[in-house]
Amino acid sequence: MLEIKNLHVEVGGNEILKGIDLEVGAGEVHAIMGPNGSGKSTLSYVLSGREGYEVTQGSIAYKGQDVLEMSVDERAAAGIFLAFQYPIEIPGVTTMTFLKTALNAQRKARGEEELDAVKFLKLVREKAKPLNVTDEMLKRPLNVGFSGGEKKRAEILQMAILEPWFAILDETDSGLDIDALKTVSEGVNALRSPERSMLVITHYQRLLDYIVPDKVHVLSKGRIVKTGGKELALELEKSGYAEYGADEAA
Amino acid sequence: MAAVKETVETVGEVEKYKYGFSTEIESEKAPIGLTEDTVRYISAKKDEPEWMLEWRLEAFRRWKNMKEPTWAKVFYPTMDYQNAYYYAAPKQTVAPESLDEVDPKLLETYEKLGIPLEEQKMLAGVAVDAVFDSVSVVTTFKEKLKEAGVIFCPISEAIRDYPELVKKYLGSVVPVTDNFFATLNSAVFSDGSFVYIPKGVRCPMELSTYFRINEKQTGQFERTLIVAEEGSYVSYLEGCTAPQRDENQLHAAVVELVAMDDAEIKYSTVQNWYPGDEEGKGGIYNFVTKRGDCRGRNSKISWTQVETGSAITWKYPSCILRGDNSRGEFYSIAISNTKQQVDSGTKMIHLGKNTSSRIVSKGISAGGSSNTYRGLVSVHKKAENVRNFTQCDSLLIGDKCSAHTVPYIEAKNPTAILEHEATTSKISDEQLFYCMQRGVPEEEAVALIVNGFCRDVLQQLPMEFAVEAQKLVGISLEGSVG
Ligand SMILES: Nc1ncnc2c1ncn2[C@@H]1O[C@H](COP(=O)(O)OP(=O)(O)OP(=O)(O)O)[C@@H](O)[C@H]1O
Numbered sequence: 001m002l003e004i005k006n007l008h009v010e011v012g013g014n015e016i017l018k019g020i021d022l023e024v025g026a027g028e029v030h031a032i033m034g035p036n037g038s039g040k041s042t043l044s045y046v047l048s049g050r051e052g053y054e055v056t057q058g059s060i061a062y063k064g065q066d067v068l069e070m071s072v073d074e075r076a077a078a079g080i081f082l083a084f085q086y087p088i089e090i091p092g093v094t095t096m097t098f099l100k101t102a103l104n105a106q107r108k109a110r111g112e113e114e115l116d117a118v119k120f121l122k123l124v125r126e127k128a129k130p131l132n133v134t135d136e137m138l139k140r141p142l143n144v145g146f147s148g149g150e151k152k153r154a155e156i157l158q159m160a161i162l163e164p165w166f167a168i169l170d171e172t173d174s175g176l177d178i179d180a181l182k183t184v185s186e187g188v189n190a191l192r193s194p195e196r197s198m199l200v201i202t203h204y205q206r207l208l209d210y211i212v213p214d215k216v217h218v219l220s221k222g223r224i225v226k227t228g229g230k231e232l233a234l235e236l237e238k239s240g241y242a243e244y245g246a247d248e249a250a
Numbered sequence: 251m252a253a254v255k256e257t258v259e260t261v262g263e264v265e266k267y268k269y270g271f272s273t274e275i276e277s278e279k280a281p282i283g284l285t286e287d288t289v290r291y292i293s294a295k296k297d298e299p300e301w302m303l304e305w306r307l308e309a310f311r312r313w314k315n316m317k318e319p320t321w322a323k324v325f326y327p328t329m330d331y332q333n334a335y336y337y338a339a340p341k342q343t344v345a346p347e348s349l350d351e352v353d354p355k356l357l358e359t360y361e362k363l364g365i366p367l368e369e370q371k372m373l374a375g376v377a378v379d380a381v382f383d384s385v386s387v388v389t390t391f392k393e394k395l396k397e398a399g400v401i402f403c404p405i406s407e408a409i410r411d412y413p414e415l416v417k418k419y420l421g422s423v424v425p426v427t428d429n430f431f432a433t434l435n436s437a438v439f440s441d442g443s444f445v446y447i448p449k450g451v452r453c454p455m456e457l458s459t460y461f462r463i464n465e466k467q468t469g470q471f472e473r474t475l476i477v478a479e480e481g482s483y484v485s486y487l488e489g490c491t492a493p494q495r496d497e498n499q500l501h502a503a504v505v506e507l508v509a510m511d512d513a514e515i516k517y518s519t520v521q522n523w524y525p526g527d528e529e530g531k532g533g534i535y536n537f538v539t540k541r542g543d544c545r546g547r548n549s550k551i552s553w554t555q556v557e558t559g560s561a562i563t564w565k566y567p568s569c570i571l572r573g574d575n576s577r578g579e580f581y582s583i584a585i586s587n588t589k590q591q592v593d594s595g596t597k598m599i600h601l602g603k604n605t606s607s608r609i610v611s612k613g614i615s616a617g618g619s620s621n622t623y624r625g626l627v628s629v630h631k632k633a634e635n636v637r638n639f640t641q642c643d644s645l646l647i648g649d650k651c652s653a654h655t656v657p658y659i660e661a662k663n664p665t666a667i668l669e670h671e672a673t674t675s676k677i678s679d680e681q682l683f684y685c686m687q688r689g690v691p692e693e694e695a696v697a698l699i700v701n702g703f704c705r706d707v708l709q710q711l712p713m714e715f716a717v718e719a720q721k722l723v724g725i726s727l728e729g730s731v732g
Pocket residue numbers: 011012014016034035036037038039040041042043085
């Protein structure tokens with residue numbers, strides 16, 4: 001599904017990612033953990049194509065395609081989705097309108113028929129309910145005045161509606177209360193399938209109790225310094241990142 | 251509604267200006283230039299009574315001694331008023347009685363414009379008056395309106411059929427000598443719409459006029475007069491387009507609204523005149539005087555405008571709040587791209603007690619354009635307890651455009667409470683990235699964000715037209731990023 005080879009990335013002239021190798025197979029869920037500033041969000045931005053994140057070396061292949069040749073929206077239409085660590089406010093554009101615009105833009109790019117208002121409404125209602133996203137929230141401008149937890153739920157709602165093939169969840173658990181964490185995790189798990197892969201960035205093992213990963217990677221100072229199974233997260237929770245040189249990185 | 255549907259369907263394939271075609275149709279024109287004879291020619295063509303001719307001639311004499319205003323922040327070469335045509339009409343020997351008699355080419359043009367002229371298509375219930383160059387071609391739904399007692403007809407017809415009403419109100423809001431362009435209009439106006447809503451009547455449908463300039467070198471000077479008697483209500487919409495031409499064409503309209511006690515007039519405009527090309531060649535000079543008079547107590551006039559076209563826009567729809575407790579509203583979206591220049595805003599003149607006004611202006615500048623909001627809030631000495639709220643938001647796209655806000659405030663009564671808020675912002679890279687990450691292509695993302703920025707104003711438009719306006723926003727900003 002996704003194959004990253006020797007990826008080096010510069011931001012504003014500073015090298016942030018210093019040779020990442022990562023392979024995520026179809027249906028797999030990988031967790032990425034690591035100290036603040038180690039480059040986790042940077043990796044998520046590079047995968048989704050954000051401007052200013054310059055790849056100086058290496059390659060990213062997604063379903064056999066060279067991702068670096070694709071524009072941001074092309075990647076999205078091809079099924080790459082990023083749930084933002086800090087979702088962006090779009091004043092005046094209701095969550096509903098935003099979702100419809102996004103879904104239909106993707107469908108159009110893929111040569112599929114666009115959904116009409118009625119079908120779309122039905123779809124949104126169906127996906128919003130299990131995530132406790134109310135009609136009132138759907139009518140509000142996207143992320144404007146949303147609480148931290150509401151923003152994260154709105155991100156997962158977008159994912160549920162867009163049904164991507166490769167989803168990156170950047171600290172989706174931060175800012176969620178215990179009940180919301182459960183709701184969101186259930187939403188994410190509902191999307192797990194043999195054809196869909198995920199990269200889950202988190203600081204807390206707690207999330208991984210709900211969304212159980214196939215692999216856990218530790219990212220430190222722009223490099224993957226350790227890879228293991230789900231038990232690695234438990235270890236990290238106990239001993240921290242000290243042995244990976246986190247004190248200098250943080 | 252068909253107009254909306256067509257717009258929606260064509261948006262995909264639309265390039266820059268989809269209304270840029272012109273129609274090959276035989277026309278009848280006044281001799282080039284502007285003299286007393288031109289005025290007489292127009293008046294004679296319209297079969298006008300003597301009093302109307304006199305009114306025009308008086309305006310013409312005044313105009314000859316007036317100077318073009320220069321205070322607006324717009325720049326253009328001196329106009330040669332003698333090198334233009336002041337009257338052009340599609341040639342047709344007898345006036346059409348019904349749609350079947352209208353030149354099919356004209357109907358085709360309107361169809362291309364997405365105007366649902368044929369009545370069977372008009373289930374949506376919008377009555378349309380269409381003005382092609384200088385004459386009103388057909389007014390649909392006349393019968394149904396007549397039943398309600400509403401008069402909706404070309405103003406030339408009103409001058410003949412309802413002379414008392416026209417005499418009473420024409421020029422009563424915008425006096426003949428109001429300003430250079432209004433005076434010019436008074437002398438040579440060729441057509442436009444007349445609306446009269448009798449006491450207590452709620453107009454049963456939206457009324458709508460489409461203006462189209464087709465002929466070369468021809469100015470369009472339409473005149474609209476709307477009178478809402480006590481306790482009545484009307485919602486009126488005008489749409490404008492013009493073919494793509496290398497020369498600049500002048501559009502100098504006058505719109506007068508009169509609202510009596512407890513009456514309400516809602517006037518919406520979607521202006522999409524040809525804006526000129528990327529280098530600023532061609533395009534319509536839109537110098538328009540629009541004013542509403544809240545003459546009665548508790549009356550209300552609300553202007554909503556979406557201005558996307560024209561090379562130059564010079565336009566200040568205003569309200570004179572004469573009646574006690576009357577209310578004026580101005581909701582505006584003004585988009586400028588490439589080399590367009592916009593100087594637009596409103597005047598709220600508070601004369602009566604407890605009068606209130608609300609101004610919401612959204613200016614969007616892109617390309618190398620200039621966009622100025624110019625607004626006046628004036629409170630008369632005797633106007634107690636006046637309230638005004640003004641919000642001016644500017645959005646910049648790129649770094650070669652500019653936005654200016656010029657508010658004038660004159661408060662002569664200490665009880666007035668006037669609030670003014672202004673913001674200037676840019677579309678952030680973050681917002682664009684976020685939208686694009688969800689699969690929305692860049693230009694569509696810009697349109698989405700801009701539409702969000704304009705939401706408060708778009709919501710004021712009648713539903714069908716809001717959809718159309720949203721699409722227009724996207725089209726006018728094409729090529730503004732990247
Ligand atoms: N525009 C920029 N210019 C310079 N440095 C940047 C820029 N953006 C990010 N960085 C730096 O890149 C490093 C990695 O940042 P990144 O956001 O990827 O970390 P992270 O692992 O997601 O951290 P956290 O756990 O706090 O979210 C940080 O040191 C950050 O300051």
